Structures are given as structure tokens and as C-alpha cells.
Amino acid sequence: MQQLFRRKPISEIRSEHVDPQVEVEPGLRRSLGMWQLTSLGIGAIIGAGIFSGAGTAISGGPNHVGAGPALVYSYIMVAFACGFAALCYAEFASVVPQAGSAYTYAYATLGELVAWIIGWDLIIEYAVGNIAVAVSWSAYFQTLLSGFGISVPGWLGTDPRTARIAFQALQANPTMTDPAVIESARIWETAPQILGFPIIFNLPAVAIVALITWVLVIGIKESAWANTVMVILKLAILAFFILIGAFWVRPENWTPFMPNGWHGVFTGASLIFFAYIGFDAVSTAAEEAKDPQRDMPRAMMISLAVTSVIYIIVTLVMTGLVPWRDHGNADPLASAFSARGYDWAAGVISFGAIVSMASVLLVFQLGQPRIFYSMARDGLLPPIAARLHKKYHTPHVTTIVTGAFVAFFAAFANINEVIELTNIGTLFAFVLVAIGVMVLRIREPDRVRPFRTPAIWFVAPAAIVSCGFLMFQLPALTWKRFGLWLGAGLVIYLVYGIRHSRLRDR
16 A cells, blocks of 8 residues: 555656657757747647537537537636646646656655556547547548548448447438438448448548658657647638638527526536647646746636637537537538538638647647656556657657557547547546645645645635536446546556556665
């Protein structure tokens, strides 16, 4: 028990030599001001969450009800929850500015077992989250191709579960007229078969993950100005959607505004949390901020505020274009225009979406190997996880493993289930970080903190309560999957990690 909860001293963490060749940002120079940090936050936040996840949160799904136009209330709720968590992240980032994010924070405050749990949990945020991004990217890519008269065969552009469920639904109700269900059922019937089982997988999703993985292996690194260009492109596309879509809004589509009451709003909040998971990317730039005490909290709050306003306006336009029940797909923004017959506008949105989500895919696909790298450095994973490529100086082994994992599941996964699992994993990480920052205040009250979370005994509990509340709004099946995932991770720790821990060896 003593070993399980032994903490890694912060002084030791801060003194560890980290090879700049394997850092996410080259050189780790303090060159980022507030606006560069804000741009980083906005760039990491805006992605599949709004371009894809908002659709199912509005319309509902087999395991949950939809929020309808009232999803705007869900965004406000989540913005407050993330704001509380962001303040906790900011303090940790200033005290422990090392690789590993929440994993490192937990190791310094809550002990090795909790650090392992949160490190294993972060796989859900980064790798599993990227599965959803890849699936959404594929949907928008296919929409873009259709604008040029190019069609990807149905059995190469969707997941088998969606097609099977549609086929079963159509068999149960042959008079069904929903075109999406009919099309998915047709895919199940006409797909090539092996031993009588239809061969259906998402080829574009696999292709983009393979491309991103290859780029990361050869050493791609983003700079502040390149990220700013991406942010400008994302904001320009969303501004186009708002300005053009506003002319075609039908106010009657906003009635009823809360079709499923507050239950729908709370459920929607737990689902669209996926739209905000990138804000912690700002905390990882602590070592590169010129003035982290002043700029980190401001950048986090500004990025959250800006994206929240954008999300609210986009949701109002989206639900005003077509009825709220018609948004249950992986490309709701483009589909909203297509449903009104404006395919050219859908093409513009699709182009912006594929560029936007490709950049998010790159950032988070780069982040997962860094988590593995930190865990391997502590002995909790095999040393091969920290091995660097001799030529490119990148953690190529874990980059390829992560790419293979994401590509495999992106080929067959249903986006709604992936988003729900990503949300619960991220919320869990935020809860542990909020607990950790309070523990450190008690254990080491005199430690120098370049940034101190204001009203810590209100903010941290508020983060725990709000994030915990959102977790309990997720379906029971998501909790079961999350429990199985953590159980599998615990087995790996007990079999390997605890026996090879460098902290234990010392």
C-alpha cells in the first residue's frame, strides 16, 4: 500500500533532464505571449466537437435524448465546468512544467497508483478521442468529394454497426422513410461478404490516420505562427457558416426550444463536453509562456469564452436551418446546408472542416506518445515506449502503435459511442487534477506557485462537482465500458508497472 501511493517529489520532476529533441515544441523557449497561448487554446478546442459531436447532442441517439436548440444552455454549463478545471490546470502547469500533463500532476500529489490510472485514462482523451476526430473527418471528406461528383462506395465509408442497426430497423419497420436509415441498410445488404459476413469499414478515416502517423514519425513540429494560421482558417469557416446560414434560418425550427426539458440539456452537456477537451493544451505550454503567472489563466479563460460564444451562435444557426431531429450524423454543419439544397455552401464547410480536424488530429496524435514517453521514463511502461528514432528523434514506436490503434478502431467504430467514452475519460481526469491541486496546497503550502488558483477552496470543489455531475449524465453503458477500461489498465499496472517502477527501485 505504501508503494501504491508513494509520490514522486516535485523537486525531482523539475530536475529531470528532458531532451529538447523529443519535446512537443522545439527548444522550449519562453517565446509565447498571451495571444499566442490563446490562439493555441482556440486551435485545440475547435474541431470534431462542434463539426461533428454537436449533431448527436442536438438530435439524440439510441442511448440518450437530444437537447434540441437548447444545446446552447449545455454549452454555457460546460464552459463554467471547464473554467473551474482550467484554473486548477494553470496552477499545476506553473508548479510542474514537465511533460505528461495530468499524469505528472497526479504522480506528484496523489501517488503512483493514481498517476497510473490517470495516465491510462488519458489514452481515452487522446487516442480514443482521435478515433472520433478521424471518423468525423471521413464524413466531411466524403461530403466534399460528393460535391465534385465523386462517391466513396458505401461499404468503404461507414462503420458496420451503423449499417447493421439500420438494416434491422428497416426489417422491423418496412414502411420507414428515413433516407439515412434506408441508405445504411442498403450498404449492409450490398456490401461484399466473406463467409457470409458483410465487409464494411471506414477507409478514409484509416487513410488520414496513417498519413498523420507518417508525418509525426518523420518529425513534424508546429510553431506558434502555423497554429495561428490554422485558427484563422477555422474561425473563417465558422464565420462563413454563421453569416450565410443566418439568411436561411427558419425560426419555426426553434420550437420547441427545449423538446426534452432540462434532462435533454444536462445530457447534451455531457455529450458536447468533447468540444472543449482541447483547452488543456494551453497548460502544456507552461514552459514556453513568457509570463505564465499572468498569461496562462487569461489565455485559458479567453479561449473558453471565445469558443463558447462561437458554439452558441453556430448551434442556433444549425438548428434554425433544419429541424433539430435531423442532425444525427457525423457532419451536421455541412448536412444542414445540404438539406436546404445549398450543396456549394456544404462544400465550403466540408473543406474547412477537413483542414480543421486534420490539425486537431495532428496535435492530439502527437500528444499521446508523449504520455507514454513520460510513463516509460518512470518505468511504468516498457523502455521501448521511450525509444527515439535515430534519424528523426521522435518517439516513433509509440507513435506508430498509437496510429495503428486509432486507425483500427476508426475503421469500425460508431462516432457517438466513441465521443461518450472520450467525455467520461476527460471528465475523470479533470476531477483528479482538481483533487490534486487541493492536496498539494495542504501538503506543501509554502511551495512557490508562479500562478495560484484564486479561491481554491471554492474553484477546485466546483470543478469536481460540475465535472462529476456531467459524468453521471452519461449512459450506463458508457460507465461500464469506462470501468472495464480502467480494470484492464489496473491489471497491466499490477503485472508490469509496479514491478518496474523506478520510484520503487530507489
